[in-house]
Amino acid sequence: SGGLIAIAVTIFLNYPIDWTFLNRTYTFSSFLGMALAYAIDRQHRENYLQNCIIELNQLEMSKQSEQLELLSQxxxxxxxxxxRHLSEVLEQQWRISLRYQMPVSILMVDIDFFKEYNxxxxxxxxxxxLQKIAHELKxxxxxxxxxxxxxxxxxxxLLFPMLNEDQIELLAKKLMQRIxxxxxxxxxxxxxxxxxxxIGAATVIPQELDTIPAFIQRADEALYHAKSSGRNQYCMSKKAAA
Incomplete structure (x- = not known):
């Protein structure tokens, strides 16, 4: 481009030019241009790598944050x-069941004579x-x-949204057999x-005056009845939520 400009100047302006000087200037400017291009390209590459490193660090921090959040649950x-996590999920499912008038069920499970086992x-x-039984519950x-x-x-x-009393009773029987x-x-x-x-089981279609603590209390009372009746059995709560 510089050479073409010099030729244009020479032709249109009738301006004499020292071609040796032009050649040296052109060569110098070419090396200078290559050096500048290299420096700019290197800077762009470094910026790109730094952005990649920052992005990777952010992803790693995000993964660690998710893992910590999971561990806290x-x-x-x-x-x-x-x-704590149970309370959050139960509250969420309770609101959904209340809004759409769908049943929600829970099973309260207690290992018989666990103190004696220990x-x-x-x-x-x-x-x-505990770990083996937890695996079956999961x-x-x-x-x-x-x-x-x-x-x-x-x-x-155990929390089971959208399951009615008959379905939760079948699950209680299945769980006892698995244990x-x-x-x-x-x-x-x-x-x-x-x-x-x-096992104590309870099912409810929540109404405005119903509460989660009262619902859990129903399952707890059913569990107490199962234990006082000889254990190794389940009991279904029939009492309406308070």
Whole structure:
């Protein structure tokens, strides 16, 4: 381009030009242009790499944040939802059931004579027992909106949106059979040679005056009835929510 401009100047302006000087100037300007182009390209590449590194760091931080959030929702021993996360999900599903007048059901599950199990076999065996039962509970809550949570100690709560009383009763029976199929020896149990569970079930189509604590209380009372009636059984709550 510089050479063409010089020729144009020479022809149209009748201006004599030193071609040796032009050649040296052209050569110098070419090297200068290449150097500038290299410097600009290098800067662009460095900026691109820095942006990539920043983006990767942001993705990594986002993944770590998600992992921390997930860990904050789980019980560390069983891998099930913890009580705080259960409260959040139950509140959400309760509002949906209230709005669309759909049933919501829960199972409150308690391991029979778990203290005696720990005393006889030790806490490591007790932890392993909790983990195996938690695995069965998680498999039972297979739908996307279902949730299995550790409610406290050897007690668990399972949430099943959009299931009615007949359906939740079938799940209670299925769960009891799955626990029996584990065949976990319980030498300290007065009712069975293997670990068993007692279950209290409750179903409700929420109304404006109903409350979640009253709903959970229904399942807890049904569980108490199952335990006081000999354990290794389930009980369905028939009482209307308060």
């Amino acid at each position: 789980l019980d560390s021993l069983t891998g099930l939802a913890n009580r 005393d006889h076999l030790g806490h490591l065996a007790g932890d392993l027992c 498999n039972l809550t297979s739908r996307s909106n279902d949730l299995a949570a550790r409610y406290g100690g050897e007690e668990f709560l 029996l199929n584990l065949a976990l020896p319980h030498p300290a149990s007065p009712i069975s040679a293997a670990v068993t569970v007692s």
